[in-house]
Amino acid sequence: MKYLCLVYYQESDINAMSQNDWDTLNGECMAFGESIVESGHRLGGDALEPTHTATTVRVRNGKVTTTDGPFAETKEQLAGFYALEAKDLNDAIQVASRIPPARFGSIEIRPVRQLVPEDNTR
């Protein structure tokens, strides 16, 4: 079963950290990343630059609009993602709970959907 784990946290929490603590957190994330390669769970994933570096694109009535920033202001911001192969949801939850930012942020686990030519589910 394929899942996407979306990692959210308050960027203000990160900005309040010392450089040391932030580097430690990054180290933990790197170690976690390696561990899920070893366990066979990892399909992909990346950390992301903060939301102020984001750009949002929308096309309405053929017109392309580009705006600065994330798609919406949210209480917690998207910080990264992991694509996982897991046995079932409980397995995915177990893996997600070890993502270091889960300690102060939120991890959304979403099952992956296959696109098909007809009768797509909703």
Next chain:
Amino acid sequence: MNEIRDTVDAVYREESRRVLATLIRVLGDFDLAEEALHDAFRAAVEQWPRDGVPANPRAWLVSAGRFKAIDRIRKLARFDPLADDFDERLPDEASPNLDAMLDEDLEDDRLRLIFTCCHPALPSDAQVALTLREVCGLTTEEIARAFLAAPPTLAQRIVRAKNKIKVACIPYEVPERDALPERLDSVLRVIYLVFNEGYAASSGASLTRHDLSAEAIRLGRLLVELLPEPEATGLLALMLLQESRRAARASAEGEIILLEAQDRSLWDRTMIAEGEVLVTRALASRRFGPYTLQAAIAAVHTEAVEPEATDWAEIVGLYDVLLRVDPSPVIELNRAVAVAMCDGPAAGLELVDALLARGDLADYHLAHAARADLCRRLGKANEARGAYERALALTRLEPERRFLEGRLRELSG
């Protein structure tokens, strides 16, 4: 012939939930399993008069259900040439050993079913609906009526829950040891929610609501039987002790009778005796939690032959422990009420005022009702009046409304 029919009915009452739980595991699908269950019992009605009642009815039914389901899937596959994943869906055809399939030595499938229906990934109201439907066997209409919801709304809730189980791949299993505490919490929460729906509504609402409490207790018993964890035992004790007072809680006209005014001869002493044994057992484990502690508090009440004999000091002590385990404002409020009984209304009022000042319970009608009562006992009529009016504005239950209005009238008179 009628005897066989009676036997089938009896087997249905006793075993259908367990057969369903096993079929869900064997077939890997809730809806398939439900159809298979009905097919199996239809087959029983046809064949048992002819062949006799089987030595192991449950095994027979699981086998028959599975057979019919495979048949059904095969027939569907014939009309759907693109469905080449059907073969993967089929349970192992060459499954020769019925006992192995029934997993007699391993966990009861009902435990798998309970934990799956109460999975935290499902919305809370869906957990309740799904549990009542699949574990308790209530119909969608019965559940809708009990929760004052429209049947199509409830049906949709259940459909979406089953869909999420499939799409998100929620496995049909009992959680591992380390996941058990959180997962058990979810199950206990669902059971207690069902109980409270039946408990809080007083007479005037229908018999259906009373059945909900009975259903919750039945569920609680099943859980304790399958998984004798202290908190499961504690929850069952709590429900029994609270339910034991049902006959005394409301007058014939549906008016609320407070604990101190209840006719204790109407309390169900059998339930109380069972509840007290259970809470003692749960406390002895030293691994208990909030439900067990609340049950212990309820037991202190039920031990008292009359209100004046209530050991309020012990109740306050139990609330102290409960607060450490579950520091909620509502529990603080209940503790304040107990303190008032121990040390006088002024002591209680001080605590309630501090609570309300913090803002946590501003919209909780019982906080204002408690405050009103304490003011009333202290002779502060004006403050009492104001608090009763605040409580009235916030309450949603008719009998509570009438009770508060009654108190207000007493103040004026």
